[in-house]
Amino acid sequence: MDLIKDIITGICFFIGSLSIIIGACGLIKFPDVFSRVHAAGMIDTGGTAFFLLGMIIQTGWSLITVKLLLVGVFIFFTSPVSSHVIVNLARQKKIIPFGRKIGKLL
Amino acid sequence: MKSLALFIILFILWLLMSGHYTFLITSLGIASCLLCVFLAKRANLIDDEGLPVSFFPRIISYLLWLFKEIIISNYSTAKTIINGKIDPEIFTIKSSQKSEVGKVTYANSITLTPGTVATQIKDDIFEVHALNSDFGDDVRNGEMDKKVLWLEGKK
Numbered sequence: 001m002d003l004i005k006d007i008i009t010g011i012c013f014f015i016g017s018l019s020i021i022i023g024a025c026g027l028i029k030f031p032d033v034f035s036r037v038h039a040a041g042m043i044d045t046g047g048t049a050f051f052l053l054g055m056i057i058q059t060g061w062s063l064i065t066v067k068l069l070l071v072g073v074f075i076f077f078t079s080p081v082s083s084h085v086i087v088n089l090a091r092q093k094k095i096i097p098f099g100r101k102i103g104k105l106l
Numbered sequence: 107m108k109s110l111a112l113f114i115i116l117f118i119l120w121l122l123m124s125g126h127y128t129f130l131i132t133s134l135g136i137a138s139c140l141l142c143v144f145l146a147k148r149a150n151l152i153d154d155e156g157l158p159v160s161f162f163p164r165i166i167s168y169l170l171w172l173f174k175e176i177i178i179s180n181y182s183t184a185k186t187i188i189n190g191k192i193d194p195e196i197f198t199i200k201s202s203q204k205s206e207v208g209k210v211t212y213a214n215s216i217t218l219t220p221g222t223v224a225t226q227i228k229d230d231i232f233e234v235h236a237l238n239s240d241f242g243d244d245v246r247n248g249e250m251d252k253k254v255l256w257l258e259g260k261k
Binding site: 039077 | 123187190194195215233
C-alpha cells in the first residue's frame with residue numbers, strides 16, 4: 001500500500017516538476033511580456049497543483065491535508081491576480097503586444 | 107443571516123487550522139470568531155461582495171470543472187512551448203454576469219487557465235490575450251461565461 005502511495009506521489013511530483021521546467025523554458029523563449037505571463041501562469045497552476053496533489057496523497061487523511069488544500073485555494077485566488085496586474089500594467093504603459101489584434105481594443 | 111454564515115465558515119476554518127478541541131481553547135476560538143464577525147459587520151464588509159452566498163451550492167462542481175480545464179490547457183500550453191510556434195492574439199469579449207463578484211470570478215478563471223490572460227476590464231467588456239487562436243476560441247465560444255453565469259445562480 002505504501003509502495004503504491006509512493007509511486008503515485010512520485011508521478012505527481014514528476015508531472016509537477018516537468019511543467020515547472022517547461023514553464024521556465026517558455027519564460028525564456030517567448031518574445032514579449034504578454035506571452036511570458038502565459039508560461040508563468042503554467043508554473044503557477046500546473047506546477048503547484050500537482051505538487052500539492054502529491055503531498056496530499058503522501059500525508060493521507062489528516063488535518064495537514066486540509067491545510068495543504070487551503071494553500072492550494074489561496075494560490076488559486078492570488079496567482080491570477082498577480083498575472084493580471086503584470087499584464088494590465090504592461091497594457092497601460094502602451095506596450096504593443098506581439099501578434100494579431102482582433103476588433104477594437106479597450 | 108450572513109453574519110451567521112460568516113461565523114460558521116470562520117469557526118470551521120479555525121477548528122481545521124488549530125486541531126485543538128479542549129473546552130478552554132475552543133471557547134477562546136469561538137470568542138475570536140465572534141470578534142471577527144463583529145468587526146466585519148462594523149466595517150460593512152458583510153455584503154454580497156464579501157460573502158457571495160449564492161455561489162456556495164455550486165462552487166465544488168465549478169472548481170472541479172475548472173480544474174479539468176486547467177489540466178487540459180496546461181497540456182496544450184506545454185505543447186505550444188515545446189513546439190515554439192506561437193501566434194498570439196488580443197481581442198475583446200462581452201461578459202454576461204450581473205454582479206461584480208461574477209465578473210471577477212470570470213476574469214480570474216480566464217487568467218487561471220494557461221494560454222489566456224484577461225488584460226483589461228471596463229464595465230462588461232473584457233480584453234483577453236491568448237497564446238494562439240485555439241486558446242482564443244475556447245474563450246470566445248462562451249462556455250466558461252455560461253458556467254460562471256450558472257455559478258452565480260441569479261435570474
